[in-house]
Amino acid sequence: MDDGHLKEERVDGTLLFKGNFLEARRDTVRMPDGHTATREYVVHPGAVVVIPMLDDGRVVLERQYRYPVGHVMVEFPAGKLDAGEDPLFCGQRELLEETGYSAREWAHAGAMHLAVAYSTEIIHVYFARGLSLGERQLDHGEFLDVITASVDELLGWCRDGTVTDAKSLTCTLWLQNVLSGAWTLDWQETAANGRAG
Incomplete structure (x- = not known):
């Protein structure tokens, strides 16, 4: 075109x-x-959001106070890219730092622009599975709760307004379509350095 x-x-x-x-x-x-x-x-420098899938079908989420909107928000784990940082490495780093989880397999789902009318922000969407729990490594001044939810619970929270974060709403759409088989992912085993194994 x-x-x-x-x-x-x-x-x-x-x-x-x-x-x-x-x-x-x-x-x-x-x-x-x-x-x-x-x-x-x-x-905006760009960011990554991760959809961490537990073996029992639940997903890992966070509850974090977001000052600009004055509310505790339910969100998928996410974080900004450092200058020159590979998005997969950023996703692995953020998942570990914020939740304590690391993943055996990762899949890049796509990217989204959050506010095209007034921001350059792009968020890279990753799925993670084969999770193992370790120690969180929160940044200084970072306070959040790690929670889990079934997909049905998450869908209900999207419907009733508990989840209003745009990236998490979009990730829930991705999750629903991946689980139904409508959308497929290219899963890769990855090493801790963010490269395919």
């Missing part, structure tokens, strides 16, 4: 804010009809 009639071209830009984690920008763009407009957006 030719998308030229839809694309916008950056003409100028300003850095509005640069923090430890995010930056905010305001760009002037030329629209397809030749007019100009302003686009404000957040630059």
